[in-house]
Amino acid sequence: MPTTLTDAFDALGYSARNGFRFERMPRIRQRALLNAGSSVSEPFTVCRLPAEGRGNMGLYRIDSAEVSVFQKVTTNTREFRIAKVLMQHQDAPCHPRILLCAMRGPMLHIFQEFIGEDPRPISPEAYAALACDFSAMATRVLADAAPTSRLDWLDSLTSRKFVKDLAHRTGRDEGSVRDALNDIIAQPRAVVHNDLHSSNIRHRKDGSSVAIDLGGVGWALQGAEYYRLLPKTLTDDSDLDRFEQTTACAAERLGRPVGTIRRAAFLAAAARHARFAKLRRGDAVREDQALACAARAL
Known part of the structure; x- marks a missing residue:
């Protein structure tokens, strides 16, 4: 079975075991922005980014005043579990700060601090x-x-x-x-x-x-x-x-x-x-x- 299809079935089962939630996406994004330091009253804009890689169902940049958040929609349950653990350990500067992990139906959403769009050479x-x-x-x-x-x-x-x-x-x-x-x-x-x-x-x-x-x-x-x-x-x-x-x-x-x-x-x-x-x-x-x-x- 193709790995992407396997991921999709895994995500479906994971979501079913955890309540199959259907919270409105604007509310989920607002919660992520609040965790990033935004005000609840501030409007925000959403920009879809190019998505590549296994299990990526959508990448987004969410901007509100001085705060920018990166949203990844995925079916990779392993990545989702790892992100949930890292939410509890925010002291490591080598990875983005995880702001929120949310489920919406069979889709898994990882919100993290947004760190630049363009990679640069590294020694x-x-x-x-x-x-x-x-x-x-x-x-x-x-x-x-x-x-x-x-x-x-x-x-x-x-x-x-x-x-x-x-x-x-x-x-x-x-x-x-x-x-x-x-x-x-x-x-x-x-x-x-x-x-x-x-x-x-x-x-x-x-x-x-x-x-x-x-x-x-x-x-x-x-x-x-x-x-x-x-x-x-x-x-x-x-x-x-x-x-x-x-x-x-x-x-x-x-x-x-x-x-x-x-x-x-x-x-x-x-x-x-x-x-x-x-x-x-x-x-x-x-x-x-x-x-x-x-x-x-x-």
């Missing part, structure tokens, strides 16, 4: 700092709420067929390949953002970086989030300068060997390609990329 040092700060916060706060599905994806990399194909690609025997993969999978784990690409990094007026979009947050190998810095198509001559600079910064901040961080990222990329190859019923390009990324991890 390897700043990227690593944001990723590490977010992961430290998330591992502490979201340990129980964060899904483990990304860890489950790693199982496909130890299947008999994948190990055989990877051994053939690398010229190693299957036993050593399986042992190497298991060693990487046994590395320390953490709750990470998992989708920290340029469009999901915004900046407050004071210049601090913020990770937006909580849809991919979950348990993974520590360092897995840096897979987002790898090229979509990994080849022998791919430019990995930014990936290497950023993971070096991350390793220094975490006090871990840089090779450990990079192996986690390569394996996360391999698992992602393998998952999409399966969903697309044997996508040969994805299968090849899964092997290419896993080979770099060994």
Whole structure:
């Protein structure tokens, strides 16, 4: 079943279990604005923003006087649960302040502080700092709420067929390949953002970086989030300068060997390609990329 349809059924069941509410949208938005510091008497305007990504049913900017609020309509129950937990922990500057989580029928609404519309370039040092700060916060706060599905994806990399194909690609025997993969999978784990690409990094007026979009947050190998810095198509001559600079910064901040961080990222990329190859019923390009990324991890 397509993942978007699965999300829709999950959201329907979640809403049904929680009362299937139908509060008027203007009232819900007014509550979010009040939580952001707006006056109850102030009028507001709503602007629809371009929406991309799994489960996104609408993105909106709501403006009232000096206050701006971002509204995300989604069917992603995992993201909704995470946002509800973060509402109770507003002391972390690495993510937007969650103002309100509301249900309206089968749709889930997340309201948060609005932080700029246009992403800006970020240095390897700043990227690593944001990723590490977010992961430290998330591992502490979201340990129980964060899904483990990304860890489950790693199982496909130890299947008999994948190990055989990877051994053939690398010229190693299957036993050593399986042992190497298991060693990487046994590395320390953490709750990470998992989708920290340029469009999901915004900046407050004071210049601090913020990770937006909580849809991919979950348990993974520590360092897995840096897979987002790898090229979509990994080849022998791919430019990995930014990936290497950023993971070096991350390793220094975490006090871990840089090779450990990079192996986690390569394996996360391999698992992602393998998952999409399966969903697309044997996508040969994805299968090849899964092997290419896993080979770099060994």
